[in-house]
Amino acid sequence: MVHLNNISKQYGSQILFTKASLQILPGIRTGMVGPNGAGKSTIFRLITGEEEPDKGEISCSKKTVLGYFSQEVGEMSGRSALEETMSAVAAVIDLAQEIQKMEAAMAEPMEDNELAALLERYGDAQEEFEHRGGYDLESRAQAVLTGLGIGPDEYHRPVESFSGGWKMRIALARILTINPDVLLLDEPTNHLDIESILWLEDWLKNEFKGSVLMTSHDRIFMNSIVSRIIEVSNKTVTTYSGNYDFYLRERKIRRDNLLASYRRQQEMLAKEEDFIARFAARVSHAAQVQSRIKKLEKIERIELPPEQKVMRFEFAEPPRSGDDVVAMDNLAKSWILDDQNTNTKKVFSGVSGMIRRQEKIAVVGVNGAGKSTFLKVLAGETEATSGTVTLGAKVTVGYFSQHSMDILDGNRTVFETIQEVMPQAHIGMIRNLCAAFLFQGEDADKRISLLSGGEKSRVVLATLLARPLNLLILDEPTNHLDMQSREILLEALKKFKGTVILVSHDRHFLHSLVDHVMEIDHGNMRLYGGDYNYYLQKSAALEKRK
Structure with missing residues (x-):
């Protein structure tokens, strides 16, 4: 193709x-x-x-027909979400109009050769129309939007009223609807x-x-x-x-084989070069020396590709907190939607419980359920509407979110940003920490304003590592990290001796890390005293009983 x-x-x-x-x-x-x-x-x-x-x-x-979805969605305005999604299939809609015109033309008298040519074009157009799914365009667009979380009540909402993340969903729906x-x-x-x-x-x-x-x-x-x-x-x-797991295994095998071949070749080259160096001056060995020189000139040298740079770090041993890390008593949060304080939206309510030392907890729920808000309340970034959050003895909190990236000082360098949270450390230690998060050499002197989303994410993670924390509250920590960096972070969190509460849509991350799950469902909190697999089984059983 x-x-x-x-x-x-x-x-x-x-x-x-x-x-x-x-x-x-x-x-x-x-x-x-x-x-x-x-x-x-x-x-x-x-x-x-x-x-x-x-x-x-x-x-x-x-x-x-190609359909390309990228992270650059472009301008969206002047249409509803459904109209924006349907805009990608304008060519198919035009084809439907062309078919209608041909059907009207066939009802008129014409020469046999004209009719034959028209029938051929009509057959091609119908085949293309059916191939592009022309008979169910609108229903397909609606199904795709709904699947991506934009329901019927939002089909006709102006596209410019959606946030950037939701516009990305509409852009994806637009590409899928093409059926390329x-x-x-x-x-x-x-x-x-x-x-x-x-x-x-x-x-x-x-x-x-x-x-x-x-x-x-x-x-x-x-x-x-x-x-x-x-x-x-x-x-x-x-x-x-x-698949990807096969690729990881096969790539390692290929690299190991290449490395073995490289070592064998290097040993052979060393022997040949040693022979040439030892006997180059002897007339009796001149023919052998020349033969080996020609042999070496013809050999295709094996080159080892450089290893891909990855983050390399482990969280320092955190100061020990008390066994009771976070106590929640009848915790609730509502957002006020108008100036008169009369219209409110309940995010969650009636949350009581205890988070204990070294637990790794995932907070789950559908999009918009209030997961990020719950983390903000626990981290003290926003106040609860009612109820209390009480931190245990000697608990030190580190909080990561996309907002953390937004409030980085764009005029500071990476080095200065990390130095600010560890002012007593010597320059070498700070440089080493920068390097662990892939900011080596001059990269450590880049200004924050020039960094990509993934680079800013690594800076914030580095500032967490630099501080003596024993409670990490992480809101989508993997969002801008590549797959290898996610694996490094996952391994570091698994070894972390403190407590972790996180929101993530990376299922591999959740399966591999968490031992407890808290689910927000229609404003209510449900606690699951098991890992992510346990949660999936229990929540599926609950759905069947509804």
Whole structure:
């Protein structure tokens, strides 16, 4: 369907890839992985024609319809959510009008050869209309919007009234409604809650029949969708047949084999070079020396690709808190919706209980249930409407949220930001902490205002690590982290000797870390004294009884 052959691309002195080739095959779901800056987004833009390769060829059938979802949604205004979603299928709507005109024309008398030509065009148009799902456009758009969390009561709401994250959902709905032959998805789960991720996962597996090329930092999502991995790294593209877990295993095997071959070659080269150095001056060995020199010139040297940089850190041993970390007594929170204080929205109420030392707790619930608000109340970022939160003896709190990233001082450097929270530390210690979060050398002197979302996220995590904390309250800590950084953070939190309360839509993270679950459901809090699997089983049983 889509073929990239011997593609080369560079920006200035930065070479992304040289003589790289890849294929998107009919019906095959492919995951694309690689470090930030390796060229994954560039491959998407090359396929869509937004950019041209420096060398090589890109071939794609003229009839192949591409659908591309990226993190750049563009301007949205002047339409309702449903109209914005339907705007992507304008060509199919035009095709329906063309079919109507042809049907009207066929009712008029005409020459046999004209009628034959018209019937052929009509048949092609009908086939294309049916292939694009033209007979159920609006119902499909509505189903996709609902699946992504925008229900019937919001179909006709002005698109400009939605927040950035919800606009991303509308942009995704717009692409899915096209029903393209090839679906290009750049981080489609970034702004979705677990319910919407599950819907999208099911839709891609059971409803969508075309090809998929996608990037995602959600390990479970990637594993459940793809059967092939394309790795973009070290100026080349490598294909693996299997899902993400298979790719990790196979990549390690390939690297281990390459390393073994490299060591064998280095040993052989050392022996040959030693022989040449020892006997170069002897006339009796001249022929042998020349033979070995020619042999070495012909050998293709094995090169080891550099290891991908990843965060490397562990939380310091926290000061011990009391066994009772957070006591909640009849805790409630409502938001006031008008100036007269007469219209309020209940977020949660009647929450009582105890969070104990070293527990790892996930707070779950549908989007908008109040999970982030609950964390803010526990962290003291907002006051409860009623009830109390009492911290136990010697509890020191660290709070992470997207808002934490927003309040970073844009004029400070990474180094200065971390130094502020550990003023007594020497420069070497601060530099080492910066390096652990991938800010090495000059990168540590970058101003916060110039950083990406992922880089800002790493800065905030570094400031948490720099302080003696024993209670971490984390609101979506993995949102802007790549898959390897998520794994490093996960391992660090598993070893952390303090208490963790978090909200996350990364199911792999939840399955691997938490031992208790608190669910907010229609303003009520339900406590589950088991891990995430236990919660899923119990909540499914509750749903059946309703």
